[in-house]
Amino acid sequence: MRWSQYFLPTLREDPKDAESVSHRLMVRAGLIRRLGSGAYSYLPFGLAALQKAAAIVREEMNRAGAQELLMPALQPLELWKATGRDKVLGEVLLRVKDRTGKEQVLGPTHEEVVTDLVKELQSHKQLPLTVYQIQTKFRDEPRPRGGVIRSKEFLMKDAYSFDADAEGLARSYQAMYDAYQRIFRRCGVQVLACEADPGAMGGDVSHEFMAPAPSGEDRVVRCGGCGYAANLEAAKCPAPPAPAGESPKPLETAMTPGQHTVEQVSRFLKVPPARLIKTLLYEVEGGDPVAVLVRGDHEVNETKLARVLGTPRFRLAAPATIERLSGAPVGFTGPVGLKGVRLLADHAAVQVANAVTGANRAEAHHVNVNPDRDFQASQTADLRLITPEDSCPSCRGRLELVTAIEAGHVFKLGTKYSQALGATVQLPSGQSQPMVMGCYGIGINRILAAVIEQRHDKDGIIWPPALAPFQVVISVLEPGSPEAARAGEEAQAALSAAGLETLLDDREQSPGSKLKDADLVGIPVQVVIGKVWKSERQLELVLRATKEKSRAAPEALVEGVHKLLDKAKLPQ
Numbered sequence: 001m002r003w004s005q006y007f008l009p010t011l012r013e014d015p016k017d018a019e020s021v022s023h024r025l026m027v028r029a030g031l032i033r034r035l036g037s038g039a040y041s042y043l044p045f046g047l048a049a050l051q052k053a054a055a056i057v058r059e060e061m062n063r064a065g066a067q068e069l070l071m072p073a074l075q076p077l078e079l080w081k082a083t084g085r086d087k088v089l090g091e092v093l094l095r096v097k098d099r100t101g102k103e104q105v106l107g108p109t110h111e112e113v114v115t116d117l118v119k120e121l122q123s124h125k126q127l128p129l130t131v132y133q134i135q136t137k138f139r140d141e142p143r144p145r146g147g148v149i150r151s152k153e154f155l156m157k158d159a160y161s162f163d164a165d166a167e168g169l170a171r172s173y174q175a176m177y178d179a180y181q182r183i184f185r186r187c188g189v190q191v192l193a194c195e196a197d198p199g200a201m202g203g204d205v206s207h208e209f210m211a212p213a214p215s216g217e218d219r220v221v222r223c224g225g226c227g228y229a230a231n232l233e234a235a236k237c238p239a240p241p242a243p244a245g246e247s248p249k250p251l252e253t254a255m256t257p258g259q260h261t262v263e264q265v266s267r268f269l270k271v272p273p274a275r276l277i278k279t280l281l282y283e284v285e286g287g288d289p290v291a292v293l294v295r296g297d298h299e300v301n302e303t304k305l306a307r308v309l310g311t312p313r314f315r316l317a318a319p320a321t322i323e324r325l326s327g328a329p330v331g332f333t334g335p336v337g338l339k340g341v342r343l344l345a346d347h348a349a350v351q352v353a354n355a356v357t358g359a360n361r362a363e364a365h366h367v368n369v370n371p372d373r374d375f376q377a378s379q380t381a382d383l384r385l386i387t388p389e390d391s392c393p394s395c396r397g398r399l400e401l402v403t404a405i406e407a408g409h410v411f412k413l414g415t416k417y418s419q420a421l422g423a424t425v426q427l428p429s430g431q432s433q434p435m436v437m438g439c440y441g442i443g444i445n446r447i448l449a450a451v452i453e454q455r456h457d458k459d460g461i462i463w464p465p466a467l468a469p470f471q472v473v474i475s476v477l478e479p480g481s482p483e484a485a486r487a488g489e490e491a492q493a494a495l496s497a498a499g500l501e502t503l504l505d506d507r508e509q510s511p512g513s514k515l516k517d518a519d520l521v522g523i524p525v526q527v528v529i530g531k532v533w534k535s536e537r538q539l540e541l542v543l544r545a546t547k548e549k550s551r552a553a554p555e556a557l558v559e560g561v562h563k564l565l566d567k568a569k570l571p572q
């Protein structure tokens with residue numbers, strides 16, 4: 001390919017709306033252009049990388065025994081009503097009416113469609129079956145961000161497994177889990193396989209493949225000791241060991257005028273936040289209000305709360321409700337004497353002796369509150385977010401908090417969808433039973449974003465050879481000279497004959513801007529036809545990742561390039 005003919009516009013300036021490195025570089029290096037909120041065009045250079053990522057995904061899916069198919073993006077809303085997920089996804093679901101007035105959905109995922117499709121299967125003998133597709137998905141995100149990291153329209157590989165029993169699902173799940181590890185390794189993306197919450201998908205076991213990146217929107221904890229990794233929302237906080245006995249002191253009331261927050265009360269009463277117990281009131285749809293107790297230095301984990309309550313439909317109580325339930329304004333609620341609410345306590349909250357809590361009256365707190373003596377929690381559970389101060393739930397080692405991009409997610413779904421839609425098979429016993437399902441997604445666009453987040457420097461992208469749209473860029477610095485132009489063409493011919501994809505920069509531009517562009521677009525090996533060629537008839541070879549330079553005579557070019565490509569394949 002000749003750059004002078006290639007639709008690869010580069011920009012010197014960062015786009016104004018870009019917050020993340022990958023977004024900035026994808027626009028500047030001519031991979032994408034924004035059309036509207038959360039919708040991007042892929043230019044040829046970006047599409048080439050996207051297709052390479054998709055090809056790796058496809059190869060590894062096929063290797064794992066999954067079969068490719070293609071389902072419509074346009075889906076009847078009725079199918080979503082049958083599983084109740086029209087409500088679960090709510091506004092995220094993009095709805096359209098066709099000309100007959102029938103309501104349709106632009107598919108954000110395909111559990112409903114694929115389950116409806118496999119109803120044709122009759123017998124356990126036709127299982128296991130894993131199918132997948134690579135297709136455009138739609139989600140009406142409230143806040144599209146990070147360029148292609150969170151967009152309204154994106155390319156996804158989604159796979160679905162069907163088994164006769166839980167043991168079969170465990171095998172299918174493992175096969176996909178292993179395929180994901182191979183996919184990310186081949187694409188040059190570092191990932192942490194994290195324990196995760198299944199959320200809107202349902203089911204009980206799920207793992208997220210998280211690519212550590214400073215501009216990622218997810219937070220995960222990882223343990224350097226045993227390799228435990230989990231999404232912050234899903235990380236377990238085991239009950240801490242019982243503290244050394246501290247004798248309970250008599251309950252007192254302290255006046256705390258104007259002191260509402262943990263920080264204020266802690267400073268005013270000169271006690272550390274860990275000695276406070278926070279009381280948060282929640283209104284639950286169709287149920288009694290609950291009070292959640294966590295230590296002053298901890299935060300409620302609403303994902304865990306949803307599991308304990310058995311519903312995601314709850315919210316923090318409004319100030320008027322708080323006053324009605326506790327008899328005090330916001331900031332003075334406490335568990336002692338609180339009536340008409342269910343008390344749910346985090347494990348760590350009930351271990352604080354002689355604690356400070358709100359007193360359920362304005363401008364006052366209780367001091368020396370002792371759980372069990374002064375109040376009784378109706379249930380104690382893991383209800384809080386893990387913190388970096390916590391120890392690893394698996395080995396008690398030190399935890400590290402990292403931000404990451406979710407690049408893949410695998411779920412054990414069980415029979416949620418097959419039951420709702422009547423997808424059953426006959427077992428050897430003759431009995432009919434819903435198929436046991438798993439689902440497995442990878443955001444192909446996010447593979448590119450994650451690679452760029454993890455592999456770039458101040459000058460631009462550093463592609464791993466597996467995803468690079470071209471392996472070699474040949475920069476002819478003096479294209480006006482017929483000899484230099486011919487040398488560029490000969491180099492391209494030699495490299496192409498060796499099976500390498502090359503981009504020949506034959507544009508009429510200053511040498512400086514050509515070298516800058518070569519760094520920006522990040523092709524792994526650069527061949528420069530410049531001063532050294534003019535004086536010594538030698539080509540300059542540059543490894544983009546390290547800027548390591550070498551020289552080669554034209555007849556040694558192919559060998560020299562192969563050596564550099566081998567180096568570029570090493571983890572950076």
Ligand SMILES: [Zn+2]
Nearest residue numbers: 223226392395
């Ligand atoms: Zn550990």
